[in-house]
Amino acid sequence: QQQxxxxxxxxIVQKGGISIINCAYENTAFDYFPWYQQFPGKGPALLIAIxxxxxxxxxxxxxxxxxxxxxxxxxxxxxxxxxxxATYFCAAVTGNQFYFGTGTxxxxxx
Amino acid sequence: SAVISQKPSRDICQRGTSLxxxxxxxxxxxxxxxxxxxxxxxxxxxxxxxxxxxxxxxSGFVIDKFPISRPNLTFSTLTVSNMSPEDxxxxxxxxKKGVLNYGYTFGSGTRLTVV
Numbered sequence: 001q002q003q004x005x006x007x008x009x010x011x012i013v014q015k016g017g018i019s020i021i022n023c024a025y026e027n028t029a030f031d032y033f034p035w036y037q038q039f040p041g042k043g044p045a046l047l048i049a050i051x052x053x054x055x056x057x058x059x060x061x062x063x064x065x066x067x068x069x070x071x072x073x074x075x076x077x078x079x080x081x082x083x084x085x086a087t088y089f090c091a092a093v094t095g096n097q098f099y100f101g102t103g104t105x106x107x108x109x110x
Numbered sequence: 111s112a113v114i115s116q117k118p119s120r121d122i123c124q125r126g127t128s129l130x131x132x133x134x135x136x137x138x139x140x141x142x143x144x145x146x147x148x149x150x151x152x153x154x155x156x157x158x159x160x161x162x163x164x165x166x167x168x169s170g171f172v173i174d175k176f177p178i179s180r181p182n183l184t185f186s187t188l189t190v191s192n193m194s195p196e197d198x199x200x201x202x203x204x205x206k207k208g209v210l211n212y213g214y215t216f217g218s219g220t221r222l223t224v225v
Contacts, residue, residue: 034214043116043202043216044153089152096141096206098214100152 003027004092006101013108019077021104023090026071030092030099035064035075038087038103047088048075080108112137112205116217123193123224130189131220133203138183143204144176147219153202159186193224 006023013019023033032051036044050057050064050073057064063076077084085108090101113136123129133142144156156176157165165178180186190197200219 036216041119041218041221043114043218045216046214096143096158098153098155102152103150 003099004090004101006090006104008104009102010105011107013080013106015080015082015108015110017080017108019075019080019084019106019108021075021088021090021106022072023074023092023101024070024072025092025099027092027094027099028071029094032093033064033066033073034091034093035062036089036091036100038089044089077106080106082108082110084108112139112215114203114205114215114217116203116220118220119218120221121223123222125194125224127193128189128191129193129222130187131201131203133186133188133205133217135184135205139205140183141206142180142186143206144178144186144188145202145204145216147200147202149199156188156201190222193222195224198222198224 004025034049035047037047038044048059048062050066052068055066061078066073088104092099115134117132142159145153147153155168156171157167159165159178159180161180161183175191177189200221202219203217206214
């Protein structure tokens, strides 16, 4: 059973546009929701994370929106740049258990 | 956050052979994790390696196929044994530093191709 569902699988955005990636989870015991950015040939790097007692967290151009009642959270990348082109993974964490989404391949067109 | 050095970064191996992947951390960490990322897929946890005890394997992964060592608090190895083309993946180690959930860092991975 997939604990975290991520969409879309791929996304193409014009430079300067907003990229939005969505995740939904099922287990209410999750207590931490990170997003990871992965470039080809590299390991995932923590981008931004949120705890369920917060509805939104912003770091620079990256924002997580969290809807606890709907069990959904999303990553918004404002003013998307070609350098943002990467694969993005959401995750839900409980204890030491990570449940990763299936990933979104983002391409930002100049 | 911790800095992880993972070796080798990539390798091409013959079917039936074994490869040992090393994960070195720049500071002592309690928990180390090994993940597999198959081409175009998400990350799947293979096992959790704690110093001084046997590794804990996830469903679908067995010690005979993926033996793990954790000799100290800064180092671990994962061996992929008797390899087949289906083992072609990226293997990543990850560490948790501290007790807070957001203290997780991933290594850059080992891209394994089995021919």
